[in-house]
Amino acid sequence: MNPGSIKGVRIAMGALGLFGLVVLAFGLIALNVPPLVVLAVCVGGILLPIIVLHPEAGLHLFLFITFFESAGGSERTLTITKGAGVLVVVGWLLSVAVTRRSHLTWNSLVLSLSSFVAISALSIMPSYDNEVAVRQTLTYVQLFVIMMMVSSAIRSTGAAQRVLRMLVLGMTIASAHGLLTYGLGYAKTTAGFIGNRNLMAGYLAFGIPCAYVLFQASRGVLERLAMLISLPVQFLAMALTFSRTGMIVLGVVIMVLGYRLSRERGFRILAATALMLVIIAISLPGAFYDRMASIGSSVKNQEETWGERVELSAAGMRMIAAHPFIGVGAGNFPLLVGRYGRSGYIRSGQWASHNTYVGVGAESGLGALAAYVAAVVIAFLRLREIIRDGRQVDPRLVLFAIGVEASLVGFMVSSLSGNFEKIKFLYVFLGLVLALDAIRREHAAAAPAVPAPVAAAPVGVSFVSAR
Numbered sequence: 001m002n003p004g005s006i007k008g009v010r011i012a013m014g015a016l017g018l019f020g021l022v023v024l025a026f027g028l029i030a031l032n033v034p035p036l037v038v039l040a041v042c043v044g045g046i047l048l049p050i051i052v053l054h055p056e057a058g059l060h061l062f063l064f065i066t067f068f069e070s071a072g073g074s075e076r077t078l079t080i081t082k083g084a085g086v087l088v089v090v091g092w093l094l095s096v097a098v099t100r101r102s103h104l105t106w107n108s109l110v111l112s113l114s115s116f117v118a119i120s121a122l123s124i125m126p127s128y129d130n131e132v133a134v135r136q137t138l139t140y141v142q143l144f145v146i147m148m149m150v151s152s153a154i155r156s157t158g159a160a161q162r163v164l165r166m167l168v169l170g171m172t173i174a175s176a177h178g179l180l181t182y183g184l185g186y187a188k189t190t191a192g193f194i195g196n197r198n199l200m201a202g203y204l205a206f207g208i209p210c211a212y213v214l215f216q217a218s219r220g221v222l223e224r225l226a227m228l229i230s231l232p233v234q235f236l237a238m239a240l241t242f243s244r245t246g247m248i249v250l251g252v253v254i255m256v257l258g259y260r261l262s263r264e265r266g267f268r269i270l271a272a273t274a275l276m277l278v279i280i281a282i283s284l285p286g287a288f289y290d291r292m293a294s295i296g297s298s299v300k301n302q303e304e305t306w307g308e309r310v311e312l313s314a315a316g317m318r319m320i321a322a323h324p325f326i327g328v329g330a331g332n333f334p335l336l337v338g339r340y341g342r343s344g345y346i347r348s349g350q351w352a353s354h355n356t357y358v359g360v361g362a363e364s365g366l367g368a369l370a371a372y373v374a375a376v377v378i379a380f381l382r383l384r385e386i387i388r389d390g391r392q393v394d395p396r397l398v399l400f401a402i403g404v405e406a407s408l409v410g411f412m413v414s415s416l417s418g419n420f421e422k423i424k425f426l427y428v429f430l431g432l433v434l435a436l437d438a439i440r441r442e443h444a445a446a447a448p449a450v451p452a453p454v455a456a457a458p459v460g461v462s463f464v465s466a467r
Contacts, residue, residue, distance in 0.1 A: 127329020201246025
């Protein structure tokens with residue numbers, strides 16, 4: 001039901017709008033509230049009813065602004081993107097309250113992730129810094145809500161396709177901006193407004209699979225052409241991040257994607273990819289090959305960032321050994337790592353773990369780590385079922401599940417070298433798993449039952465007595 005079709009809702013929103021206008025006018029004139037604050041509140045007041053009436057529109061706004069959350073200074077307490085994110089979540093919650101229909105899916109994936117959040121909350125009291133632990137736990141709660149919001153807003157394959165389009169659009173813009181700043185000499189990598197080359201590479205590990213499956217699923221010429229343009233832009237941006245982890249992750253993602261798409265007759269796009277990669281490889285600067293050639297020596301000799309990450313992981317394992325059940329407190333790893341480090345890489349602390357699994361286990365305990373990993377494993381099992389059964393529902397459903405699966409593989413491999421437990425897009429894809437699984441189940445429930453086969457009459461000669 002559309003909330004806007006309810007008469008009481010329309011009256012309440014109109015009255016609320018008039019009241020807000022009076023309050024803003026009073027604040028601007030009598031209290032001398034800065035005009036920019038008034039403008040921001042006005043824009044929020046306009047957007048909030050739209051989000052309440054159309055939750056999917058709010059989801060698209062949330063996805064788009066998430067790409068820019070580092071552009072305004074991620075270290076600041078409050079940014080425009082953070083405020084907009086809160087507005088979208090509040091709008092969705094109001095929409096659920098108005099319609100009294102959440103469309104939420106409750107299953108083992110949700111249970112596992114909620115257990116992860118709950119166990120992380122237990123680490124607040126014994127933590128070294130309670131304030132940091134509370135902030136981190138609230139972040140986990142927000143990410144859980146984001147997952148549920150995605151699963152609630154996507155109710156059809158068409159809606160899922162529109163979400164994937166928004167993800168590809170955001171990554172294409174980010175890639176184009178990164179290539180522009182790199183080409184003009186303003187930056188040494190193509191991280192662009194994402195701000196971190198490894199994070200940019202992690203994002204591209206889901207942008208590329210989404211572009212592939214949209215090309216396969218689309219029936220429109222313009223969208224297929226747009227995906228063909230997006231792919232080389234993203235591949236080139238990935239290469240010029242000079243992220244060694246990113247290139248390893250990309251190789252794994254392409255293998256998974258190639259295996260799945262080849263079974264769905266995606267040979268042409270894979271052949272075109274091989275040709276595109278050859279062309280890109282020829283045009284790459286020598287610095288790229290020097291960077292990739294250093295992978296072997298860095299791993300063998302534990303040099304540069306690899307040596308730092310090995311030592312950070314070792315410090316994290318010592319934390320787990322010392323606090324196996326409750327951890328040192330959510331978000332407290334950077335504050336305590338100096339006490340557990342034994343090399344010159346770690347002196348004063350303030351280092352992130354650079355490994356999601358070690359970081360979660362050290363901060364929140366092995367129980368939280370088990371719940372986190374279980375949620376991801378369940379997500380992969382659900383995707384396997386969708387790919388298996390989706391052909392009878394909608395071929396696009398299978399393709400979207402393949403894209404989500406490859407993206408989650410990228411997140412999990414990237415997690416070996418980065419902290420992805422706090423990345424919003426990971427929970428967006430977990431929400432997509434819930435949504436696609438719900439769509440599959442709804443179609444299966446609506447499908448007409450197949451009648452049981454009728455036993456054939458025995459073949460023979462019947463003798464009828466005539467009177």
